[in-house]
Amino acid sequence: MNKTNTAGGARLAALPSLTDGPFFARTLLPTEHGEFDVRVLLDDAGNEHLAISVGDLAGGEDVPVRVHSECMTSEVFGSLKCDCKPQLEAALAHIQAEGRGLVCYLRQEGRGIGLGNKIRAYALQNAGADTVDANRLLGLPDDTREYSAAARMIEALGIRSVRLLTNNPLKLDGLRALGVTVNGRIAVVTGVNDVNHGYLETKRARMGHLYAADELREAQAS
Numbered sequence: 001m002n003k004t005n006t007a008g009g010a011r012l013a014a015l016p017s018l019t020d021g022p023f024f025a026r027t028l029l030p031t032e033h034g035e036f037d038v039r040v041l042l043d044d045a046g047n048e049h050l051a052i053s054v055g056d057l058a059g060g061e062d063v064p065v066r067v068h069s070e071c072m073t074s075e076v077f078g079s080l081k082c083d084c085k086p087q088l089e090a091a092l093a094h095i096q097a098e099g100r101g102l103v104c105y106l107r108q109e110g111r112g113i114g115l116g117n118k119i120r121a122y123a124l125q126n127a128g129a130d131t132v133d134a135n136r137l138l139g140l141p142d143d144t145r146e147y148s149a150a151a152r153m154i155e156a157l158g159i160r161s162v163r164l165l166t167n168n169p170l171k172l173d174g175l176r177a178l179g180v181t182v183n184g185r186i187a188v189v190t191g192v193n194d195v196n197h198g199y200l201e202t203k204r205a206r207m208g209h210l211y212a213a214d215e216l217r218e219a220q221a222s
């Protein structure tokens, strides 16, 4: 008999392993999108990043991977100023439908500038600045995201090569620079609305995002 008494007096048949390789925590999480294997990676700054996966990815080639940066305003409060929540949900649905894949959920709010600075930038946008100029007015870079936690996750899970779910060429280059073999891209044009159309158009025109102006109009119409 291998039963363990817990502090509350409950009896567990066996204690599960709470860590997994470099991951601080791991569990299966049922969600409205299906069940995911969720692992937590702690970085040197104390941020807890999530590896949300489907299937056994060890040795996998061309694994669909989304590297997604946290966006509280969109994902928690339903802000219409960006497309982060529908992008995240499309990625979660994609890896469930394909039966394998990974979403690296990185805790770097506001393209890395933090929640407070993002709200300050929104105030400048309300006064007429676009997303790039707002950051410059605040003396902040356009994009301070960095992807080393995602590269560590991909390596720790034994993934050999990936196809990235993204419209952002910086992510392809950023991951390649960290040693990840990126074999291609899966376009994610979703979540366009009347409020964020201008923001997405700025990302296309000024930040090199890889969708055409008419794709945005079509996604908005659908």
Ligand SMILES: [Zn+2]
Residues within 6 Å of the ligand: 071, 074, 082, 083, 084, 085
């Ligand atoms: Zn967002």
